Amino acid sequence: MTEHSTGPAGTPQPLGERVENRSQRPDSPAFQQFMASQWAEAAPARTERLPVADFAAARRRRISERFPGERLVLPAGPLKVRSNDTDYRFRPHSAFAHLTGLGLDHEPDAVLVLEPVEEGAGDDGGHHEATLYFRPLAGRDSKEFYADARHGEFWVGPRPTLEELRASHGLRTQDLSALEVAVTKNAGPTELGGVRVRLVREVDLNVDALVDTSRINTGVDLESADALDGELAEALSELRLVKDEHEVAQLQEAVDATVAGFTDIVHVLPAAAGHRHRGERMVEGAFFARARTEGNDLGYDTIAACGNNATVLHWIRNTGAVLPGELILVDAGVEADSLYTADITRTLPVNGRYTEVQRRIYQAVLDAADAAFEVAVPGNRFRDVHAAAMEVLARRLESWGLLPVPAEVSLSPEGQHHRRWMPHGTSHHLGLDVHDCAQAKRELYLDGVIEAGMVFTIEPGLYFKAEDLAVPEEYRGIGVRIEDDVLITQDGNVNLSSALPRTPDEVEAWMTGLWHAREGADPS
Numbered sequence: 001m002t003e004h005s006t007g008p009a010g011t012p013q014p015l016g017e018r019v020e021n022r023s024q025r026p027d028s029p030a031f032q033q034f035m036a037s038q039w040a041e042a043a044p045a046r047t048e049r050l051p052v053a054d055f056a057a058a059r060r061r062r063i064s065e066r067f068p069g070e071r072l073v074l075p076a077g078p079l080k081v082r083s084n085d086t087d088y089r090f091r092p093h094s095a096f097a098h099l100t101g102l103g104l105d106h107e108p109d110a111v112l113v114l115e116p117v118e119e120g121a122g123d124d125g126g127h128h129e130a131t132l133y134f135r136p137l138a139g140r141d142s143k144e145f146y147a148d149a150r151h152g153e154f155w156v157g158p159r160p161t162l163e164e165l166r167a168s169h170g171l172r173t174q175d176l177s178a179l180e181v182a183v184t185k186n187a188g189p190t191e192l193g194g195v196r197v198r199l200v201r202e203v204d205l206n207v208d209a210l211v212d213t214s215r216i217n218t219g220v221d222l223e224s225a226d227a228l229d230g231e232l233a234e235a236l237s238e239l240r241l242v243k244d245e246h247e248v249a250q251l252q253e254a255v256d257a258t259v260a261g262f263t264d265i266v267h268v269l270p271a272a273a274g275h276r277h278r279g280e281r282m283v284e285g286a287f288f289a290r291a292r293t294e295g296n297d298l299g300y301d302t303i304a305a306c307g308n309n310a311t312v313l314h315w316i317r318n319t320g321a322v323l324p325g326e327l328i329l330v331d332a333g334v335e336a337d338s339l340y341t342a343d344i345t346r347t348l349p350v351n352g353r354y355t356e357v358q359r360r361i362y363q364a365v366l367d368a369a370d371a372a373f374e375v376a377v378p379g380n381r382f383r384d385v386h387a388a389a390m391e392v393l394a395r396r397l398e399s400w401g402l403l404p405v406p407a408e409v410s411l412s413p414e415g416q417h418h419r420r421w422m423p424h425g426t427s428h429h430l431g432l433d434v435h436d437c438a439q440a441k442r443e444l445y446l447d448g449v450i451e452a453g454m455v456f457t458i459e460p461g462l463y464f465k466a467e468d469l470a471v472p473e474e475y476r477g478i479g480v481r482i483e484d485d486v487l488i489t490q491d492g493n494v495n496l497s498s499a500l501p502r503t504p505d506e507v508e509a510w511m512t513g514l515w516h517a518r519e520g521a522d523p524s
Helices: 015-020 029-035 052-066 094-100 143-147 162-169 176-184 205-218 222-238 245-273 279-294 307-311 356-375 382-399 407-411 504-517
Strands: 071-075 081-083 111-116 128-134 172-175 197-199 303-306 327-332 344-349 455-458 461-464 478-481 484-489 492-495
Touching (some): 052 245, 071 205, 094 111, 111 176, 128 162, 176 205, 245 279, 245 327, 245 344, 245 504, 307 327, 344 356, 344 504, 356 382, 356 461, 356 478
Parallel strands (some): 128 172
Antiparallel strands (some): 111 128
């Protein structure tokens, strides 16, 4: 027999309500009346316009030029469940963040709508008027204030009012309850006089359902509409290929915090080397503390990979020991409050000194990175950066006697033998996403011409797995990657992460200096 949980007076309790059984919230009229009384006046609304507002407005104007006469819908996304009734910290979708300037964690369920108007009559002379649909802060006389664990101020703290968002970010604001009408009014096939709606899909399933239902009801072909939505995602991604001044400043802020995080890692290495089971977790934890104190969070899960774990490209388990005599590869980035992230990798000798073989491999990777820097300049193509690094690595592998063919053969499209030990790309764009601009067309990304204002990584590596019988035993179990974040300028490039030592001599001196400053601690 199936048992049914019961509510007051023996009535069956709906399954969806049972998650609240633990809360034991009072609900008497006396409690509600008392709860709504005797609160201090709210602080005056902030009225200053933030610097990001002008940059976000310029971005919206550029996307408006691409899609005149069409309604554009960009959801921030909902909260996401981590376990039962607990959520992950909220992070808005990057396209939403880019066009609003909003970051942090206070706008779950919000939606930005760019409403078409007469050409040239919109915001800043564009073709759209932008409105942010947002859940306003509930009053302290409402039940939401104390009873809503996802949105209530008593549970999750205050959030901006519509007036504050309007002032700080220069956006029209409306209560989220008005979204359905805003998205669906006059929507339909353009040949019948309707307004075409483009949506950033798979961000908020409720908004997807709202748009799809409207399309079905008005006779819009769903397959064609999906293609139009894809074009919007593509355009929004390509909009971020060249960064504006605000974005560059935020990326530098994230990089600077990340450099400090690597200093924290060196400080913790002696203790990590003494923890024989989870030393990698100690390294990961030291960096995470920096990310949370100086930024919003990690830009991505930290890779803290010692020994053979460094040959696993996305090793994020970080369950291994940190052993003197081995290398530890750390790939980590702080995400700033603006949501822009750094992405830096260093491969450090646990005891502060590279062995002869480790130094040989490290120097090869460094030389490949330097070659990539040489061609990362305006006018060259993005793919040239990778090609320059591969040229160096293939010839170095040949000189070590590891390639089964000459370097020229390996470098040919029909060869690629050297990629056994360097299977990933050398660069990717960087910004709001660690792998930014991912939906951009191939001809603008991989085949694209490098322009001033682009920011991308340079990160060659060599990975010799412990079980790799194609290399001598002395190479096995060693993984090396060096990764820096690069801003393209009018006449070349700038290494945003240059404050972090790169050469083997610099790394050794840096580590030794930090340990000596801490009473000579040394994991060897």
